[in-house]
Amino acid sequence: xxxxxxxxxxxxxxxxxxxxxxxxxxxxxxxxxxxxxxxxxxxxxxxxxxxxxxxxxxxxxxxxxxxxxxxxxxxxxxxxxxxxxxxxxxxxxxxxxxxxxxxxxxxxxxxxxxxxxxxxxxxxxxxxxxxxxxxxxxxxxxxxxxxxxxxxxxxxxxxxxxxxxxxxxxxxxxxxxxxxxxxxxxxxxxxxxxxxxxxxxxxxxxxxxxxxxxxxxxxxxxxxxxxxxxxxxxxxxxxxxxxxxxxxxxxxxxxxxxxx
Amino acid sequence: xxxxxxxxxxxxxxxxxxxxxxxxxxxxxxxxxxxxxxxxxxxxxxxxxxxxxxxxxxxxxxxxxxxxxxxxxxxxxxxxxxxxxxxxxxxxxxxxxxxxxxxxxxxxxxxxxxxxxxxxxxxxxxxxxxxxxxxxxxxxxxxxxxxxxxxxxxxxxxxxxxxxxxxxxxxxxxxxxxxxxxxxxxxxxxxxxxxxxxxxxxxxxxxxxxxxxxxxxxxxxxxxxxxxxxxxxxxxxxxxxxxxxxxxxxxxxxxxxxxxxxxxxxxxxxxxxxxxxxxxxxxxxxxxxxxxxxxxxxxxxxxxxxxxxxxxxxxx
Numbered sequence: 001x002x003x004x005x006x007x008x009x010x011x012x013x014x015x016x017x018x019x020x021x022x023x024x025x026x027x028x029x030x031x032x033x034x035x036x037x038x039x040x041x042x043x044x045x046x047x048x049x050x051x052x053x054x055x056x057x058x059x060x061x062x063x064x065x066x067x068x069x070x071x072x073x074x075x076x077x078x079x080x081x082x083x084x085x086x087x088x089x090x091x092x093x094x095x096x097x098x099x100x101x102x103x104x105x106x107x108x109x110x111x112x113x114x115x116x117x118x119x120x121x122x123x124x125x126x127x128x129x130x131x132x133x134x135x136x137x138x139x140x141x142x143x144x145x146x147x148x149x150x151x152x153x154x155x156x157x158x159x160x161x162x163x164x165x166x167x168x169x170x171x172x173x174x175x176x177x178x179x180x181x182x183x184x185x186x187x188x189x190x191x192x193x194x195x196x197x198x199x200x201x202x203x204x205x206x207x208x209x210x211x212x213x214x215x216x217x218x219x220x221x222x223x224x225x226x227x228x229x230x231x232x233x234x235x236x237x238x239x240x241x242x243x244x245x246x247x248x249x250x251x252x253x254x255x256x257x258x259x260x
Numbered sequence: 261x262x263x264x265x266x267x268x269x270x271x272x273x274x275x276x277x278x279x280x281x282x283x284x285x286x287x288x289x290x291x292x293x294x295x296x297x298x299x300x301x302x303x304x305x306x307x308x309x310x311x312x313x314x315x316x317x318x319x320x321x322x323x324x325x326x327x328x329x330x331x332x333x334x335x336x337x338x339x340x341x342x343x344x345x346x347x348x349x350x351x352x353x354x355x356x357x358x359x360x361x362x363x364x365x366x367x368x369x370x371x372x373x374x375x376x377x378x379x380x381x382x383x384x385x386x387x388x389x390x391x392x393x394x395x396x397x398x399x400x401x402x403x404x405x406x407x408x409x410x411x412x413x414x415x416x417x418x419x420x421x422x423x424x425x426x427x428x429x430x431x432x433x434x435x436x437x438x439x440x441x442x443x444x445x446x447x448x449x450x451x452x453x454x455x456x457x458x459x460x461x462x463x464x465x466x467x468x469x470x471x472x473x474x475x476x477x478x479x480x481x482x483x484x485x486x487x488x489x490x491x492x493x494x495x496x497x498x499x500x501x502x503x504x505x506x507x508x509x510x511x512x513x514x515x516x517x518x519x520x521x522x523x524x525x526x527x528x529x530x531x532x533x534x535x536x537x538x539x540x541x542x543x544x545x546x547x548x549x550x551x552x553x554x555x556x557x558x559x560x561x562x563x564x565x566x567x568x569x570x571x572x573x574x575x576x
């Protein structure tokens with residue numbers, strides 16, 4: 001894998017206007033909508049609705065970015081993981097002599113280079129609105145802003161990378177998006193609430209991200225059930241690493257073994 | 261099979277016993293192919309004969325079930341990356357990211373090659389006549405323009421070997437003529453062009469050498485002239501009594517077959533000895549048959565192709 005291949009991957013994503021617009025809407029757009037609607041309620045009925053900003057409300061912005069952003073990450077990962085295959089370009093890249101491993105590997109930094117700025121901008125929008133709409137509430141401190149930012153970046157980056165791996169394994173964009181969203185929106189919340197599954201639930205990404213979140217209360221896609229699991233920190237770190245490594249290895253294996 | 265030899269004298273493509281099976285069906289059956297360097301080599305076969313399978317196997321797009329392959333003297337898949345760095349290829353039809361421009365698509369392909377591939381982009385576009393349309397999105401291109409862009413992508417490798425699968429698909433007559441000139445230019449520059457096609461006329465016009473493949477088997481290979489003659493000299497006799505001439509020559513020791521054809525008599529000979537031709541002429545004249553024409557017959561590649569491929573389909 002060379003830097004030129006990573007840059008090429010980034011070019012391919014950056015020039016996909018429809019994808020770019022949807023990603024902006026599902027990150028910055030979603031968080032802006034949250035604050036604007038919240039502030040609208042406040043201005044309309046300030047007796048029953050507090051200001052949309054302030055230190056405590058930053059958590060809502062984070063949850064929107066992490067939840068809607070994870071959905072966006074599933075779409076992005078599915079697109080990256082299958083577009084060469086779907087467009088038929090994969091075989092033209094393979095016949096350059098580049099190994100399938102390096103072609104696959106270039107997708108990972110390429111995806112992150114595209115995705116991380118979008119999440120950072122969305123987070124910056126959240127922080128900006130949080131300060132602008134704080135009213136008489138205390139604003140978040142620098143440490144909290146940094147910690148929250150790193151957490152949301154980690155959650156969404158893992159979602160994008162895991163989606164890329166799963167999509168490369170499946171090979172079809174539509175099916176990949178369906179599987180990933182189904183897993184995230186239906187299966188994960190369901191499994192988290194089946195107490196009979198015991199520690200197996202700790203293998204879920206939501207359980208691990210909830211464990212390392214820098215604030216208390218519900219976080220990520222799993223809500224209260226994920227936060228209530230009390231996963232150990234070591235286990236959470238292992239699970240997070242597993243959600244990066246296992247899908248990537250599976251996607252890489254399929255990229256190498258699939259006839260182009 | 262040759263040992264690793266990357267010199268300019270090693271064959272451009274060499275396969276031995278190359279086999280590719282899909283379940284019980286052999287798409288390629290022990291294919292032995294030898295493509296020398298510096299020629300335009302046509303790989304002829306009907307649809308489904310195994311042409312694309314051989315190309316895909318050579319390029320590592322699918323794994324061979326058995327056999328050996330060398331590209332430019334390098335064993336593949338063992339030294340595939342090294343070999344393909346000097347190969348440009350289009351498999352089936354060239355595909356691109358439709359939302360990107362032609363130039364951007366070339367940038368993506370160049371990124372997979374050596375750094376000097378980037379510098380070749382303008383020249384490659386110029387060579388295929390795509391400079392003016394290079395900054396338009398590929399989704400607005402016609403099939404012919406995508407073919408041209410596909411060839412430009414091949415040129416990014418500065419290839420010693422070009423492998424083109426059905427390259428004239430989608431080209432209009434002017435484009436086909438340009439393509440012929442392009443192939444000859446490539447060969448004149450010392451490159452090897454291996455092109456698969458089911459268009460016999462095109463191959464006959466473009467190529468120096470040909471291999472015929474059917475049902476996964478390479479039936480014959482050689483120069484176009486050798487292939488057309490099929491190893492048997494044939495002559496056409498124009499005379500006033502074709503039936504009598506046919507009867508008379510049937511027992512001639514130098515004659516293998518006589519076939520009345522379009523008012524003439526086509527005679528297949530056992531060898532090219534001038535003495536046999538002179539003897540045939542003398543016997544016809546002595547028998548009172550007026551001979552007004554006696555010339556070597558030119559068998560087209562198409563006739564040879566149909567003869568060979570239909571023979572394969574004949575019941576045992």
